[in-house]
Amino acid sequence: MVEDVHQLSGLETKVEVTNLNFYYGTVQALFDISMNIPARQVTALIGPSGCGKSTFLRTLNRMNDIIDGTRIDGRVQIDGADIYHNGSNVVALRKKVGMVFQKSNPFPKTIFDNIAYSPRLHGTKNRHALTEIVERSLIRAALWDEVKDRLDRSALDLSGGQQQRLCIARALAVDPEILLLDEPASALDPRSTARVEELITQLRNDYTIIIVTHNMQQAARISDFTSFFFEGRQIEFGTTKKIFTTPREKQTEDYITGRFG
Amino acid sequence: MKTKTSERIIYWLMRGVTYFIVLVIAYIILDIVWNGMPTISWKFLTEMPRHSGAEGGIFPAIIGTLVLVIGTIVVALPLGMATAIYLSEYARRGRFTGTIRLAIMTLAGVPSIVFGLFGLGLFVIFLHFGASIIAGALTLACLILPTIIVSSEEALLAVPKSLREGSLALGATKWETIRTNVLPYAIPGMLTGSILGIGRAAGETAPILLTVAAFYLPELPKSIFDQVMALPYHLYVLATQHPDAAKVRPMQYGTALVLIGLVLAVNLSAVLIRARIRKKYRW
Numbered sequence: 001m002v003e004d005v006h007q008l009s010g011l012e013t014k015v016e017v018t019n020l021n022f023y024y025g026t027v028q029a030l031f032d033i034s035m036n037i038p039a040r041q042v043t044a045l046i047g048p049s050g051c052g053k054s055t056f057l058r059t060l061n062r063m064n065d066i067i068d069g070t071r072i073d074g075r076v077q078i079d080g081a082d083i084y085h086n087g088s089n090v091v092a093l094r095k096k097v098g099m100v101f102q103k104s105n106p107f108p109k110t111i112f113d114n115i116a117y118s119p120r121l122h123g124t125k126n127r128h129a130l131t132e133i134v135e136r137s138l139i140r141a142a143l144w145d146e147v148k149d150r151l152d153r154s155a156l157d158l159s160g161g162q163q164q165r166l167c168i169a170r171a172l173a174v175d176p177e178i179l180l181l182d183e184p185a186s187a188l189d190p191r192s193t194a195r196v197e198e199l200i201t202q203l204r205n206d207y208t209i210i211i212v213t214h215n216m217q218q219a220a221r222i223s224d225f226t227s228f229f230f231e232g233r234q235i236e237f238g239t240t241k242k243i244f245t246t247p248r249e250k251q252t253e254d255y256i257t258g259r260f261g
Numbered sequence: 262m263k264t265k266t267s268e269r270i271i272y273w274l275m276r277g278v279t280y281f282i283v284l285v286i287a288y289i290i291l292d293i294v295w296n297g298m299p300t301i302s303w304k305f306l307t308e309m310p311r312h313s314g315a316e317g318g319i320f321p322a323i324i325g326t327l328v329l330v331i332g333t334i335v336v337a338l339p340l341g342m343a344t345a346i347y348l349s350e351y352a353r354r355g356r357f358t359g360t361i362r363l364a365i366m367t368l369a370g371v372p373s374i375v376f377g378l379f380g381l382g383l384f385v386i387f388l389h390f391g392a393s394i395i396a397g398a399l400t401l402a403c404l405i406l407p408t409i410i411v412s413s414e415e416a417l418l419a420v421p422k423s424l425r426e427g428s429l430a431l432g433a434t435k436w437e438t439i440r441t442n443v444l445p446y447a448i449p450g451m452l453t454g455s456i457l458g459i460g461r462a463a464g465e466t467a468p469i470l471l472t473v474a475a476f477y478l479p480e481l482p483k484s485i486f487d488q489v490m491a492l493p494y495h496l497y498v499l500a501t502q503h504p505d506a507a508k509v510r511p512m513q514y515g516t517a518l519v520l521i522g523l524v525l526a527v528n529l530s531a532v533l534i535r536a537r538i539r540k541k542y543r544w
Binding site: 061063066068091092094095098099101103105107108117118121122167170171174 | 353354421423424425426427428429430431432433434437441442446
């Protein structure tokens with residue numbers, strides 16, 4: 001199932017998932033998933049609603065830990081280290097693996113305080129250093145020009161698309177290596193969606209990006225690799241080009257051509 | 262046609278009931294203000310009572326009630342808020358927390374005289390505090406803990422889950438998340454509910470009757486182990502225990518008016534605090 005696409009293309013593996021099973025209580029949501037996610041590439045997870053792609057994404061920064069009664073077996077390694085290993089540090093993991101949610105969740109604070117939120121918690125108190133981080137993060141998230149004159153205004157005054165880019169900037173402020181995007185554009189209008197996609201394209205060289213999306217055109221436009229999920233199983237994983245032009249599995253083809261889902 | 266008539270009847274019935282309630286409250290308040298105002302004077306507010314409260318002022322009772330309110334806040338607010346934080350943020354939803362919740366609800370419905378007897382047994386007698394400010398404040402704190410816990414928990418649950426997730430995903434620990442991204446938004450609601458409860462406690466008679474309130478004590482307390490007079494109990498004494506209740510009627514009305522004013526002031530402060538913090542944080 002896991003063909004070594006990276007070896008073919010000579011890419012280093014950032015996230016290595018081996019025989020991952022995941023349960024909500026007694027209900028199994030993920031079945032025996034194995035996947036090597038390459039570094040500094042965009043990997044898209046596609047599939048119909050409820051197929052487990054968001055659940056899978058949330059296993060990568062252990063966000064599922066906060067839900068009562070969840071259980072996992074199998075292995076998730078990031079840079080070779082098992083993130084579910086007993087002594088592993090969740091806080092350090094989440095600093096390394098940033099996440100942006102489907103529904104943008106700016107904190108009811110100023111724009112500045114939103115971005116400075118995690119650097120402050122992680123020990124940066126110096127105002128000058130914080131200002132620098134805020135500016136750098138907003139520039140990287142392509143939001144600086146729109147908000148530089150109103151950093152002390154509430155983040156809730158921003159438009160939906162700006163709020164989502166603010167959340168991306170906030171995630172970047174921690175200096176993560178991996179970015180998990182859970183349908184980041186599904187609640188946005190087409191223009192804001194285009195801006196977010198453009199941003200992802202700009203970030204692809206510096207971060208390992210894993211994006212869940214419902215939108216097949218979006219996956220085709222912005223991702224290098226695509227994984228197709230169906231009913232908790234990974235049906236096929238490969239380069240986006242191959243998945244969208246010559247999928248090996250019939251189910252993948254049916255989904256991509258819109259026959260179901 | 263028929264549905265229209267019944268709609269009308271229902272509408273007027275509900276409207277009538279609402280007006281009736283407002284009318285009753287207005288009557289009580291107006292009666293107290295009307296009959297109490299003539300008694301209110303600077304002397305009445307600042308002087309010691311004389312002749313078993315038939316003359317003089319109610320200064321020690323005002324101070325006593327204020328001290329009890331402050332003591333109750335100091336004890337009950339941290340305890341209640343901590344419990345609410347535990348229940349809403351840490352505890353798993355299960356049979357154990359279900360039982361705790363049921364216990365809190367039940368506690369909220371227990372008659373206040375039972376709290377008074379409990380305070381008498383535990384604080385006054387068993388812990389040897391005697392009838393004292395500390396025993397009274399602790400008893401009142403027990404009385405309003407359920408109110409504080411329930412309203413604080415509601416305020417915490419009103420903070421969207423997405424804010425907690427957003428903070429955790431940035432590498433904040435659980436307590437950092439609660440402290441910086443949940444509590445600041447929940448505090449206005451927590452305080453409002455709690456202070457409204459405390460306003461109620463200020464007017465309670467039964468719990469303090471057995472644990473702190475002095476029948477007649479024309480002096481100020483020197484420590485938290487002293488007894489004090491308190492407005493509700495003083496009112497009770499004037500109205501029912503005084504040999505010539507009819508003669509001291511103006512004193513009763515004056516005391517009632519001061520008590521109502523005090524409760525109103527406490528409630529007003531809750532509204533002001535909320536407005537102030539709301540301006541800072543909104544979502």
